[in-house]
Amino acid sequence: MTAKLSLRNVTKYFGDTAVCNGIDLDVHDGELVCLIGASGGGKSTLLRCINLLEPIEDGEILLDGQDISTPGIDPQSVRARIGMVFQSYNLFPHMTALDNAMLAPKRVLGKSKQAIQPEVEHLFDAFGLADRMHQYPDQLSGGQQQRVAIVRALAMQPEVMLFDEITSALDPQLVGEVLDVLLTLKSRGMTMVLATHEMGFARQAADKVCFLQGGKILEEGPPKAIFEHPQEPATRAFLARALK
Amino acid sequence: MTRRQMYERHQRRKSTLIATVSTVVAMLCLYVFVPMTPGWDKVQKSFFNWEVLQKTLPKLLDAFVVNIMIFAWSAPAIAVLGLLIALARNAKSPAMFPLRVFGATFTDVFRGVPVVLTVYLIGFGIPGLGLPRPWNSPYLWGSVALILTYAAYVAEIFRSGIDSVHHSQRAAALSLGLSEGQVMRDVILPQAIRNVVPSQMNMLIALQKDVSLLSFIGPVEIFRQAGVFKSLLANFTPYVGAAIIFLVITIPATRYADYLMARQMRERR
Known part of the structure; x- marks a missing residue:
């Protein structure tokens, strides 16, 4: 079975530093892959490369077997198929939550407001945000903002979702409500890649865990193997610190 | 009343008293010493002549309508041209390179020349073509000179507004599949424009005053009309009248701009 999303030798430099140094990764349909590792290990950059927010120097990124990393490809058509959620929510502050979520379907997919609104309202409903849709981002809590950001990405009906440390800016008591959204998405069969520091969540929910350090995947496998029998000394050292 | 509140009330009363005393002393000094200057009688007659003021004020107000008209058609043109220049300077694609150069040259030239000079050169130069x-x-070419000069400043303010929107907003908008143009129009510009409203208010106030520069090339607006009265009546009071009319407009406008600025500072925090 070919993977939904495939990375082959993905390499990215910032100046002379290799932030991604030959990364290979397969993500199958409906899988949740967690990227773990210390900050600066290349997790965020890798996600930004997949969404073509950063051009890669070498290697290729395949979506359904099609190379989306070819220089000169239309990035808009790729990004419309891959949703991304950021650590700092990045909601548009001058629009209501509902308008945030309807902007891209209207502009990119060319749908009319009438056509898209029931669909998007349904999403807000499904994630417990029905009474928040007409509020502006600064009237929402961090957890609510991040859930709106997820709804905004979902409104484009993406095939793959990328999550870049989406709970790192949240108060500890708000982390749970956002992670619950991810579990719902997983039960619906969404293909997801998640860069995270939430080890408990990775262990419980991931299909595959990758440990990144120095721009490389040092070790990957099912969560049980990674968390209980890490092979690499670096993985062991990281987990010892992270789980302390 | 707590000890703290009593102390603060005492402090408040003390500062009010000091402010009152110092204001009274300052006013008294002005009232006593200024009339002691040797030229005071003459200045009073030629600058603060109540009869002259009463006689000329209605005509001055009529002339001020010309200022308002020139202001009213220049301001929207400045906003549009300024925004276009700011966008041109921000354009990224290589095809837009000439536009970028044009935008940079435009702002350099029109910010670098005194407004009076631009008014003179365009106001006298272009009608000289024998059109x-x-x-x-x-009226036309004087307004054009104001529009070009002010558009250069306004463009720079818009540009700083565009830069003030955090780049993560752009990343988020791009990640949804929006094009560069859509990101600018739907996400960046609405925030950028809101951020610079107070600064642009100050430009409007400055423009309102600079409309008077057109008097040098012909239009009889308030400054020119005051000059006519000065020659006719051999008295400077019409200038004071003109200044008062300007102040009636600009002081509330300035206060409003300050209020907007203060509100924005509060929101940022």
């Missing part, structure tokens, strides 16, 4: 009426009107 037929109404294309030789000093």
